[in-house]
Amino acid sequence: MNFALSDIKVMTLPQLTGGQDWRLLLAQDRPHHLLIWITRGQGRALLDGQRRGVGTHNALWVPQGSLFALDPGRQGMAQAVIVPPGTPLRLPEMPRHLRIRDVAVQSELSGLIEAAARELQKDRPLSQDAAEAHAALISVWLRRQIMLEEHVPPRRNAAARLSKLYCDLLPHRFRSGASMSDYAGTLGVTPTHLTRAVRAATGKTAADLLTERVLAEARHLLIETRQPAQDIARHLGFGSAAYFTRFMQQHTGQPPSKLRGATR
Numbered sequence: 001m002n003f004a005l006s007d008i009k010v011m012t013l014p015q016l017t018g019g020q021d022w023r024l025l026l027a028q029d030r031p032h033h034l035l036i037w038i039t040r041g042q043g044r045a046l047l048d049g050q051r052r053g054v055g056t057h058n059a060l061w062v063p064q065g066s067l068f069a070l071d072p073g074r075q076g077m078a079q080a081v082i083v084p085p086g087t088p089l090r091l092p093e094m095p096r097h098l099r100i101r102d103v104a105v106q107s108e109l110s111g112l113i114e115a116a117a118r119e120l121q122k123d124r125p126l127s128q129d130a131a132e133a134h135a136a137l138i139s140v141w142l143r144r145q146i147m148l149e150e151h152v153p154p155r156r157n158a159a160a161r162l163s164k165l166y167c168d169l170l171p172h173r174f175r176s177g178a179s180m181s182d183y184a185g186t187l188g189v190t191p192t193h194l195t196r197a198v199r200a201a202t203g204k205t206a207a208d209l210l211t212e213r214v215l216a217e218a219r220h221l222l223i224e225t226r227q228p229a230q231d232i233a234r235h236l237g238f239g240s241a242a243y244f245t246r247f248m249q250q251h252t253g254q255p256p257s258k259l260r261g262a263t264r
Contacts, residue, residue: 008131009082010117013072016080020223027069027209028216029171033083033091034068035138036060037113041076045069046209048095049164050156051202057106059098061142066095067167067213079113081138089132089139096153098145105145112138162187163201166194167209174214177237180207215251218244222260229256 017023027046042055046069047062054060054070062068064085072078083089100106116134119127145151156164165187173183183206184194191206198206214236221232233244248256 007084007128008116008120008135009080010113010120010131011080011082013076013078013080016082020219022216022219024070024072026216026219027067027167027170027204027212029065029067029213030062031064032085033064033087034060034062035081035083035142036062036070036078037081037109038072038076038078039110040078041073043071043073043076044203045071045097046167046202046204047097049167049201050160051204052097054097055099057100059096059100059109059142059145061092061096061098063091063093063095065171067170067209068095069212079117081113081116081135083135087132087135089136090143091139092142092146096142096146096151098142098151100145105141109138109141112141159197159200162189162194162197166198166206167202170209170213174210174217175236177239180205180210183210211251215248218248218256219252219259222256229260232256 013024036059038054038056038058038060040056042053045052045054045060046067047060048066054072060068060070083091100109112134116131116138119130119134124130166183169183169186180194181191184191187194189197194206198204198209202209204212218232218236221227221235222229227235229244230241233241236244238244238247245255248254248259252259
């Protein structure tokens with residue numbers, strides 16, 4: 001889904017995905033900062049190299065370039081605040097998952113997000129300036145919560161530390177055509193060790209996450225650009241356009257031409 005990276009946006013999850021669930025379900029990094037404020041339901045998220053249960057009044061902070069996926073569940077509802085890169089706002093640098101139990105603190109964030117959304121919906125003069133002011137207050141809210149002892153993340157075990165290293169590396173190298181074994185070599189472990197560690201931390205194997213990231217990028221490029229499929233295949237490190245077509249057919253049930261045509 002295209003939107004200007006120069007603007008702050010407030011969206012519902014259906015608006016964020018454009019009706020295409022893979023935009024949240026597949027592990028991928030984004031070119032903008034993202035705050036998800038869950039207002040109803042229970043689900044699961046991949047964040048900072050770990051699988052996490054999420055529910056009502058949970059805040060997920062996803063900095064630009066962080067590998068992230070969210071399954072909000074059948075009844076899940078949330079608001080998403082999109083903040084462009086390069087903003088002068090003081091934003092948390094690390095991904096965070098905050099479970100907010102204080103009713104007053106819950107109401108404070110809900111109010112800030114709703115106020116920003118109202119400004120953007122009215123399309124009044126200086127609406128972006130007003131939205132940026134609300135975003136600055138949201139940033140203050142986030143940093144205040146992160147400072148609290150109750151929100152200090154627990155120490156990671158060895159598997160979780162390795163999973164984080166892998167998930168941090170994946171956004172930078174997934175276009176190279178490198179195999180999961182190549183990633184294991186870079187991290188100084190065996191492929192078997194990496195597979196077990198990532199599965200223990202995320203519920204998926206390292207190869208699964210690599211496949212998801214490549215698949216998400218392929219679908220994005222097919223839908224949002226006019227690049228020929230063979231150019232997309234080359235961009236993502238596939239040895240041939242035929243191999244790329246088989247990959248897409250295997251994981252989506254459709255060849256690239258059908259995926260592109262279905263969204264035009």
